[in-house]
Amino acid sequence: MAEEIGNPKIRGPKDPVKKGDLVEIKSLIKHPMESGFRKDKATDALIPAHFIESVVVEYGGKQVLKAAWSGAVSKDPFFSFFVKAEATGPLKMVWKDNKGQTFDASTTITVA
């Protein structure tokens, strides 16, 4: 059975925020995050590495944060961080795994 993969989710502030506020963004994505160090119990062969290696966060079209991960980040990775609210605009995240597959999701930060 194919392992569930993708379904990226982002949660930002539900209500409008003030300019200059530091807002927390939480994200979640389904991914096996195979480290490449784990053995298949039946065959004793190493399970090939398959993990998200980069996460890029853009706010208002500008990159604010970038993560480089190894296969030691837990399965179905959760990631939270902060951005400083400047103006109403999209906050977009792009996850990319070591097989070149990409996933993206976005939310809008509304500055009142």
Add this chain to the structure above:
Amino acid sequence: MVMDQNNAVTRRTFFRTAGVVGAAVASGALLGVPFQHAMAEDAAPAAAPAAATVDMDALIAQHMGAGPIAMEKVSLDIPATAENSALVRMPIVVDHPMEANNFIQKVALFIDNNPSPAIAQFEFTPEAGKVAIEFRSRMAKSSKVRVVAKSNTGKLYGLVKEIQVAAGGCAG
């Protein structure tokens, strides 16, 4: 679990007390005073020789640049024992301004006893507003966990914490 409850409380009050705790850890590490405080007790100079086969100093220098690491400003507020080694919370906070010409540019996490100790790295811009991230990591076994932060001027800040992995947690 008692430990979980304690942790929940610390989490809630964390952002308010981060500065104070950071200062306590820093002074403890610099003076070599053996603190009784749980967090301070875990702080050790990054220069201490690693028991692992990997040369952690060289690995950190490779990723973060060489130079002295000040044991201050960085927090990793987690219990000393990880209940689930497949999902160890890594809430990293760096108490440092995020201004146009004075900000934290990079943060990295290392776990000495993992098969590949360089776990994750994060590059920031001042637009992040503050460095307070959280993610989860696997731990192969009990290990030192190291967080290193680099400012835009190349100053290094760090923290070392000994984390025990609960026995039998994910055997087999």
